[in-house]
Amino acid sequence: MDETRVARPSDIKGVAALYKAICDHQPLDKYGADWTWGEYPSVDGLQQMIENATVMIGLKDQQVVAGGVLTTGEEYPQVEWPHHFANDEIGILHLYGVHPEYRRTGISTELLQAIIKQAGQEGKKAIHLDVLAGNVPSKKLYVKNGFEVVQSLVLHYDDIGDQSAQVLERRI
Numbered sequence: 001m002d003e004t005r006v007a008r009p010s011d012i013k014g015v016a017a018l019y020k021a022i023c024d025h026q027p028l029d030k031y032g033a034d035w036t037w038g039e040y041p042s043v044d045g046l047q048q049m050i051e052n053a054t055v056m057i058g059l060k061d062q063q064v065v066a067g068g069v070l071t072t073g074e075e076y077p078q079v080e081w082p083h084h085f086a087n088d089e090i091g092i093l094h095l096y097g098v099h100p101e102y103r104r105t106g107i108s109t110e111l112l113q114a115i116i117k118q119a120g121q122e123g124k125k126a127i128h129l130d131v132l133a134g135n136v137p138s139k140k141l142y143v144k145n146g147f148e149v150v151q152s153l154v155l156h157y158d159d160i161g162d163q164s165a166q167v168l169e170r171r172i
Contacts (some may be wrong), residue, residue: 001065001107006110006116007055011049014064015055016043018099025100031135033097041095056118058111060102066111068096070119076128078150079167091119093129096138112145117170120172125160127172130155133164 007015023037049055049069057082058066071094072086093115098108103108119127131138143149147168155165 001058001060001110001167002062003059004056004111005059006053006118007057007064007067009050011055011057011064012043012047012050015046015050015067017058018057018064018067019046019095019097021099021101022097029100030143031137032162033095033135033138034132034160035095040157040159051122056115058098058107058114060107062098066098066101068111068115069094070115070122070127072122072124074128076130076155076167077172079128079154081126081128081150081169082148083126083169083171085094089123089125089151091122091124091127093127097127108141109145112141116145116170116172124172127170130165130167133166139166139168142170 017104019041020037023035026032026034054069056068056070057064070091072091074090075092116127131142147170150167150169152166154162156162
């Protein structure tokens with residue numbers, strides 16, 4: 001990857017193209033996030049996230065090839081986390097993905113490490129995330145990068161309903 005950074009408003013076309021490509025490719029994927037393009041994620045939602053400076057991107061040859069959204073505050077109040085931090089010390093990772101043409105190239109680990117570094121610079125003490133129960137490659141990526149599985153549970157997603165998932169934590 002040539003560069004990892006916080007997305008700028010001028011990146012919206014590239015960011016939207018990344019997530020649309022990921023969503024369009026999902027029927028061909030054995031594993032995946034099961035996102036619904038136009039609902040979650042959507043251009044308007046991504047634009048707002050970029051304006052809030054919460055989208056991290058990875059670029060290769062000036063193309064957005066990977067992305068993730070890091071918000072602040074606890075989103076899983078039903079989970080008994082092993083470590084307790086103030087809400088403003090917790091980052092939540094969402095919409096983490098790599099363009100289908102760039103998978104299995106190490107980009108995913110590069111961007112995840114950049115997000116972890118960015119979270120630390122923002123004063124976060126931990127990152128929390130969820131992964132659908134059957135998404136084995138994502139879980140392996142997170143565990144390889146220092147995340148620990150905390151709990152298996154059923155979570156409600158507005159676009160796909162109730163799903164079996166796992167929540168993970170990485171201390172920074």
